[in-house]
Amino acid sequence: MTTVPVAFAINGGRVEFRVEPRRTLADAIRDDLGLSGTHLGCEHGVCGACTILLDGQPARSCLMLAVQAEGAEITTIEGLAHRDEPHPIQQAMREAHGFQCGFCTPGFLMSAVALLAENPAPTRDQIRAELSGNLCRCTGYQSIIDGVEIAVRLLATTSDGART
Amino acid sequence: MKIPRFDYHRPESLDEVLVLLAEHGDEAKVLAGGQSLLPMMALRLAAPAHLVDIGRVRGFETVSLGDAAEVTLGALVRQVTAERSPDIARCAPLIHDAAPHIAHRAIRTVGTVCGSIAHADPAAEMPAVALAAGATMVAKSTNGTREIAADDFFLGYLHTALRADEMLAEVRFPVWPATATHAVVEVSRRHGDYALVGLACRVEIDGGVITDAALAFFGVGTTPVRVAEAERVLAGQQLSDDLFAEAANVVSVSLSPGADIHASTGYRRRLAGVLTRRALTRATTHIGGRT
Numbered sequence: 001m002t003t004v005p006v007a008f009a010i011n012g013g014r015v016e017f018r019v020e021p022r023r024t025l026a027d028a029i030r031d032d033l034g035l036s037g038t039h040l041g042c043e044h045g046v047c048g049a050c051t052i053l054l055d056g057q058p059a060r061s062c063l064m065l066a067v068q069a070e071g072a073e074i075t076t077i078e079g080l081a082h083r084d085e086p087h088p089i090q091q092a093m094r095e096a097h098g099f100q101c102g103f104c105t106p107g108f109l110m111s112a113v114a115l116l117a118e119n120p121a122p123t124r125d126q127i128r129a130e131l132s133g134n135l136c137r138c139t140g141y142q143s144i145i146d147g148v149e150i151a152v153r154l155l156a157t158t159s160d161g162a163r164t
Numbered sequence: 165m166k167i168p169r170f171d172y173h174r175p176e177s178l179d180e181v182l183v184l185l186a187e188h189g190d191e192a193k194v195l196a197g198g199q200s201l202l203p204m205m206a207l208r209l210a211a212p213a214h215l216v217d218i219g220r221v222r223g224f225e226t227v228s229l230g231d232a233a234e235v236t237l238g239a240l241v242r243q244v245t246a247e248r249s250p251d252i253a254r255c256a257p258l259i260h261d262a263a264p265h266i267a268h269r270a271i272r273t274v275g276t277v278c279g280s281i282a283h284a285d286p287a288a289e290m291p292a293v294a295l296a297a298g299a300t301m302v303a304k305s306t307n308g309t310r311e312i313a314a315d316d317f318f319l320g321y322l323h324t325a326l327r328a329d330e331m332l333a334e335v336r337f338p339v340w341p342a343t344a345t346h347a348v349v350e351v352s353r354r355h356g357d358y359a360l361v362g363l364a365c366r367v368e369i370d371g372g373v374i375t376d377a378a379l380a381f382f383g384v385g386t387t388p389v390r391v392a393e394a395e396r397v398l399a400g401q402q403l404s405d406d407l408f409a410e411a412a413n414v415v416s417v418s419l420s421p422g423a424d425i426h427a428s429t430g431y432r433r434r435l436a437g438v439l440t441r442r443a444l445t446r447a448t449t450h451i452g453g454r455t
Contacts, residue, residue, distance in 0.1 A: 004172060021172030021215070024202075043165070044203040051270050057244065058270040063202050065195075067172065068219055111270065132355045133268025 008069045011079030019066045026050045028066035029076060037077040037106050048134030051107035052076050058114040077106035080113065088154040089113055098147030100138035108134045112148050121152060167202065168211045176220050178304065181331060186306045188214045190328035196239055199267070199275035200283040227251055234336045243272035243280070256337040258297050258364050261348040262289040268356045282332040284324045284387070287358040289348070291318055292388035296364040296380035299337045303330040318387035343375070344368045347447040349439050353426060359383045360427045361435040365443045367398070369451060374398045381436055384421035391418050394440065403451065408444040412437035
């Protein structure tokens with residue numbers, strides 16, 4: 001098996017390792033780096049469960065090779081909480097009961113964080129449109145959208161609102 | 165499924181890319197964003213022996229206004245960059261309007277405009293936009309550079325005029341004329357899905373009279389399709405709802421879209437007519453002198 005070196009920043013730390021070129025970024029994050037919070041549903045870009053932040057922008061980690069992340073800065077769901085303090089979006093989802101089985105939750109949260117970083121006061125329609133690339137088979141979506149709206153209010157009242 | 169094995173190449177310069185393509189020909193695929201290629205590989209619909217990752221090649225990520233006549237997008241200009249570029253909004257507004265229809269935000273972060281055009285999915289937005297705008301595809305190989313007009317570029321389902329040893333290095337869009345107006349409309353089952361039928365239209369108008377029109381449909385065949393018969397109906401005529409209805413009828417009878425589980429041929433034909441009226445109305449509502 002041929003492997004190639006790859007190095008990138010993830011959740012504030014820097015990693016360097018060797019991967020088979022065909023390994024997706026999602027598999028590398030989960031299996032090589034042990035960060036299993038990023039979930040894999042469809043593995044071909046449809047479900048959104050594997051959404052991460054790539055240089056601050058949302059991206060499908062199943063639709064990228066790990067080697068394509070060379071030099072990038074990646075944030076996964078594990079990078080949201082600040083020490084023991086949940087990120088406002090995590091707190092908001094808990095308040096809104098914005099998940100049931102939880103499988104899609106990491107992808108939704110990363111998409112929501114990206115949305116709120118660019119647009120701190122989205123309308124309900126904008127939230128719907130921006131999260132339309134994430135599928136949930138449990139909630140019926142209403143509680144997830146409610147959660148993002150709660151996060152908008154929480155972020156507006158916290159001093160570190162821009163934190164991702 | 166997992167992506168099948170391939171030999172991975174990460175060249176640092178255009179010359180290295182072209183040498184690799186010359187060496188491996190149709191055994192090789194260019195990897196830009198990979199948002200079409202990688203899912204095809206994951207589904208085992210494609211299994212190239214060599215992937216040439218152009219992500220490290222400098223200069224491909226630029227949008228440039230070289231002279232007043234053209235705006236050039238390099239091979240690595242991401243769809244989200246194109247969507248947000250003020251230069252593109254002004255000089256190639258069809259790209260700006262079509263971009264939000266492409267898949268979802270997370271796909272547009274990584275997917276490229278040139279990649280979508282080279283992939284040539286007949287239901288995708290960018291090939292139809294290139295066709296409606298009269299873009300020029302710039303193909304490079306070790307043998308030199310070829311400029312290919314949009315009308316000659318799309319040959320069949322996922323099939324273009326690019327040879328196996330060529331890459332789409334850039335796409336040039338003629339700077340949008342002040343006399344032109346446009347619209348991009350589509351109907352899909354859900355936001356972000358491929359369109360059942362879509363239309364990118366450009367209409368040039370002088371004193372309330374249409375001087376030139378381009379109607380480029382997507383989702384209606386094996387390539388994006390211009391309907392010359394309907395464009396001729398529009399040319400030289402005063403803007404009017406009756407004219408748009410006539411063009412819509414011509415579109416509906418001219419196209420022969422395929423049927424699938426999502427829509428029948430008859431439904432797609434009807435939809436193409438409805439979208440024609442809708443696009444022409446949207447493109448021209450701000451223009452006075454309508455009858």
